[in-house]
Amino acid sequence: MISERLKKIICDELYLDSATIEINDETQAPEVPGWDSLNHANIIVAIEKNFGVRFKGLEVLKCNNVGALQRLIDSKVSK
Amino acid sequence: MIGIDFSKIGDLFLFDPNDPLLFGSSLFLFLFVALLIIYRLVAKSNNTRISILIVFSLFIYYKASGIFLLLLILNAIANFYFGNGMGNAKTQGGKKIFLILALVFNLGLLAYFKYTNFFIQAIIDFNIGNLELLDLIMPLGISFYTFKSLSYILDIYLETMEPTDSFRDYFLFVTFFPNILSGPIDRAVKFLPQIRKEYFLSNKEIAMALMLIMMGLVKKIMIADYISLNFVDRVFDEPVRFTGVENILAVYGYALQLYCDFSGYSDIAIGVGLLLGFKLMENFNYPFKAKSISDFWKRWHISLSSWLLDYVFRPLQIGLRDWRKAGNISALIITFVLVGFWHGASWAFLFWGLLHGIYMAIGLLVQGPKRKLYLKYGLNKSKIFGAFQIFITFNLVAFSFVFFRANDFNSAIDVFKQIIFFFKPGVFIQFVESFTPTFVLIFLGFFFHFLPSSFNDKSVTLLSKMNIFVQAIILTLIIWLVTQVQSADLQPFIYFQF
Numbered sequence: 001m002i003s004e005r006l007k008k009i010i011c012d013e014l015y016l017d018s019a020t021i022e023i024n025d026e027t028q029a030p031e032v033p034g035w036d037s038l039n040h041a042n043i044i045v046a047i048e049k050n051f052g053v054r055f056k057g058l059e060v061l062k063c064n065n066v067g068a069l070q071r072l073i074d075s076k077v078s079k
Numbered sequence: 080m081i082g083i084d085f086s087k088i089g090d091l092f093l094f095d096p097n098d099p100l101l102f103g104s105s106l107f108l109f110l111f112v113a114l115l116i117i118y119r120l121v122a123k124s125n126n127t128r129i130s131i132l133i134v135f136s137l138f139i140y141y142k143a144s145g146i147f148l149l150l151l152i153l154n155a156i157a158n159f160y161f162g163n164g165m166g167n168a169k170t171q172g173g174k175k176i177f178l179i180l181a182l183v184f185n186l187g188l189l190a191y192f193k194y195t196n197f198f199i200q201a202i203i204d205f206n207i208g209n210l211e212l213l214d215l216i217m218p219l220g221i222s223f224y225t226f227k228s229l230s231y232i233l234d235i236y237l238e239t240m241e242p243t244d245s246f247r248d249y250f251l252f253v254t255f256f257p258n259i260l261s262g263p264i265d266r267a268v269k270f271l272p273q274i275r276k277e278y279f280l281s282n283k284e285i286a287m288a289l290m291l292i293m294m295g296l297v298k299k300i301m302i303a304d305y306i307s308l309n310f311v312d313r314v315f316d317e318p319v320r321f322t323g324v325e326n327i328l329a330v331y332g333y334a335l336q337l338y339c340d341f342s343g344y345s346d347i348a349i350g351v352g353l354l355l356g357f358k359l360m361e362n363f364n365y366p367f368k369a370k371s372i373s374d375f376w377k378r379w380h381i382s383l384s385s386w387l388l389d390y391v392f393r394p395l396q397i398g399l400r401d402w403r404k405a406g407n408i409s410a411l412i413i414t415f416v417l418v419g420f421w422h423g424a425s426w427a428f429l430f431w432g433l434l435h436g437i438y439m440a441i442g443l444l445v446q447g448p449k450r451k452l453y454l455k456y457g458l459n460k461s462k463i464f465g466a467f468q469i470f471i472t473f474n475l476v477a478f479s480f481v482f483f484r485a486n487d488f489n490s491a492i493d494v495f496k497q498i499i500f501f502f503k504p505g506v507f508i509q510f511v512e513s514f515t516p517t518f519v520l521i522f523l524g525f526f527f528h529f530l531p532s533s534f535n536d537k538s539v540t541l542l543s544k545m546n547i548f549v550q551a552i553i554l555t556l557i558i559w560l561v562t563q564v565q566s567a568d569l570q571p572f573i574y575f576q577f
Binding site (some may be wrong): 037042044058062 | 237238239373388392393394396397398399400401403406407443446450
């Protein structure tokens with residue numbers, strides 16, 4: 001499950017209204033309007049800041065959908 | 080009795096450095112039809128079918144590159160074992176060792192054959208040392224198959240795929256003849272699963288393959304070769320002998336030529352692959368319809384741009400993310416300089432890549448204000464503004480190709496000087512009169528490019544509903560038409576040299 005908090009960070013970063021956007025475990029970046037390769041890093045930085053965590057480069061590169069990103073965050077937060 | 084010199088026939092099958100087996104040559108067409116017939120006869124036996132395909136692929140590569148066939152085989156063997164080693168490694172450190180080995184092996188060979196003399200020349204030019212250039216011949220297709228192999232290794236490292244345990248399957252992936260010399264740079268993750276699928280072609284797929292092959296031949300032989308030999312080459316050889324208006328037409332003509340040459344090759348490769356039961360990666364998607372440079376790179380040489388996006392830009396961008404915008408810009412510039420360098424070991428290609436990096440960086444810097452401006456005036460919905468964006472993007476791209484094509488840096492500057500200081504618009508009428516076929520081909524080339532893409536889909540549907548004999552007649556007609564226009568010799572594909 002994608003937490004409301006993660007969804008809000010993504011939507012805020014992309015100037016989207018989180019009420020109108022559907023994001024689930026299987027969602028991939030290109031399916032979200034505006035989430036392109038150029039501002040991908042901004043979203044990652046915003047997530048790190050908000051959750052107070054730090055990802056390794058390889059961990060981020062391995063995430064192939066939002067579900068994987070959520071699991072990565074969870075694994076860092078629970079430590 | 081017709082006297083046949085059998086020793087000459089034998090020669091046809093031997094390596095000749097001046098005569099690689101080009102798509103579109105009659106010998107290739109003959110052999111390919113023979114392959115297809117045998118292939119369909121043995122379609123039920125997957126093993127036989129794949130074995131025949133491997134032998135044919137090795138023959139095609141031998142015909143183009145001779146002894147370098149051994150290097151290709153070595154590449155396949157080495158990368159298969161690097162991939163397996165990585166898959167079996169228990170720790171992240173173990174995986175990393177195989178990654179480094181694979182990078183050193185693949186990039187080392189590529190660098191040796193492609194870039195050694197560039198660096199020696201630079202050392203000589205900058206008076207750093209006294210060296211002599213090496214007598215190196217670059218193996219055809221090395222830039223393409225090296226990147227294909229690396230995508231396999233990197234995808235295993237990034238856990239996008241598991242290594243295959245079949246050496247035969249991996250060997251076919253590396254040596255597959257349709258894309259070995261000039262791409263598309265396919266991904267193992269998409270290609271490997273197709274090998275074990277049953278061989279079946281729907282009517283629609285046959286029509287699509289025929290359409291791709293026909294369009295590819297028309298683009299390459301009718302448009303690219305014709306306008307290059309009859310017009311573009313002449314202007315670029317001596318820009319100062321032509322007016323600005325002719326120079327600008329040559330710049331636009333070259334953009335079309337490069338597109339038709341390279342996408343024509345890709346179309347044929349994809350069509351030929353499809354007839355053999357393989358879906359290759361899309362490589363071009365109407366690139367001149369792009370509304371921005373970043374849009375252009377999603378449509379031009381997609382298999383290379385997406386490769387660099389996945390394996391160079393993303394890792395760099397994530398690694399440099401703490402620099403925020405500066406990190407993004409650095410990643411962009413490095414990636415695009417590499418795009419240029421991939422095309423060839425020369426300052427012109429480096430500069431061309433850098434220019435696109437700068438275009439992209441500027442695009443990124445103005446992203447925020449641009450979004451506000453577009454929203455305020457509703458520009459995103461305006462068709463006229465869309466056309467304006469397409470026009471600007473096309474010009475930025477076409478003028479960047481001047482550095483790609485010009486014989487040297489000074490002659491590139493001459494092209495710009497002629498356009499700025501010696502334009503002479505009146506010469507346009509003379510040009511149309513004296514270069515009528517060239518003008519018509521350039522016009523038609525762009526006209527078909529800008530037709531809605533549904534036009535192509537409709538043509539494929541129409542073709543798929545036709546009887547096989549009608550399809551054969553259309554194919555023959557197109558080949559006949561192409562041979563009528565064909566200029567003396569078939570010109571080698573521009574992208575073979577990369």
